[in-house]
Amino acid sequence: MPRYKALPAELDPCARQLVARLRQLKDHGELTMRHLAAKTGYSAKSWERYLAGTSLPPGEAVEALARITGADPVALLALHEIAADTWDSRRTGPIAQPQPQPQPTAPSAAPAALTPPPSPTTPTTGPAPGRLPHIALTTGVVALTVALSATVLLMLRLDEDIAPAAVAAAPTTAEASPRPSYTCRIARLDGHWSAGVNDGRNTEIYYGDTGADVAEAQCLLRRAGISPGGIDGMFGPLTLRAVKTFQQREGLVADGMLGPRSWKALRG
Incomplete structure (x- = not known):
């Protein structure tokens, strides 16, 4: 298993969970950065940034990784959508508060006696009573609303993942x-x-390939006594397992890729 650097401390928990899940899929599929670049269309340098947590991967890259590793992309895309909403705001850091402006003072040449004393009934300047508690309450309500919205969105995505129509x-x-x-x-x-x-x-x-070439291989694997699943022209997990089993049986390199030697063995 490769050793990854620690994720940036300013990452949002959802973004941290997304990057951790992408790392697990890469390691489980035994993929190198060059494999990721060849099979997803995104460069190896881009994947290094995605897996280091320094750059948010596009949704298409997340979906491509799910496809080539046989993972269900729906829940992964839901997590990506939530992470995308909070990615920029959590990385920019706190906004600096404006410094209070000094109150103007009376000219030094003016006599002190000319300045009238404040009237007992005249209100003094400063924040109105209850102003700061009101601001804190408003901020808390906004934060709670954002958290509830994110939770509802994730639940809806997970429901879609379970529903037969989404599958x-x-x-x-x-x-x-x-x-x-x-x-x-x-x-x-x-x-x-x-x-x-x-x-x-x-x-x-x-x-990850599809089409008539995949269907031809599936038919020949079935003829050889190894089931690739259905004859659907989709090079998925079942077909990958069947190809590796056939390659091992024939004494070939069991890399799951059908090249000239594997085709020659399939065609007898």
Whole structure:
């Protein structure tokens, strides 16, 4: 496990929890900064800042990390949204209070006798009674309202995570069309196995990829006696586990990536 530096002390608790969760996903997936850059589209330097707590990661980066590690992005994005609301305000520090202006004094040349004594009924200058308690009460009410709003938002996000509709829906954009269906047509062509899905291509694919090449690999894994889950063209956790099992069985490097050697072994 890599050793991380301590997070900045001024980080909000929600932001601190978000960064800690991103570190856990990276370590659990055994990902390097170069892997993160290649699979999420954000540079390794950017991920160093995100995981050090010195820069707030974009929501797209958080969702991409959740996708490549097989984590559910809904709760992670809810935590990111709350952290984003408080990130700048907690890092700017307290606002300096204005210094009180000195009261003007009477000219030294004026005789003291000309200054009339204050009338017993004349109110003196200064804060009105009850003014400071009123300000403190208002500040407390505003802070309580912000905390309650953040709690309600998090509960709503978690409810969406539990609801079946949220599980079935895509985390980002709605699907414009139904997902393509794939049918395995296993056949032996020119001494090699084919599923008839991707026209015999041996394109390099890895975790997070989608399409006909993934469906072809899923069909051939099933033919080899290893279940990749459904034939859906999505390189998810089940397909990743099936690929690593096949690579171990064939004496290949079990890196979960289907390259030329793994394709050759799948096609026999």
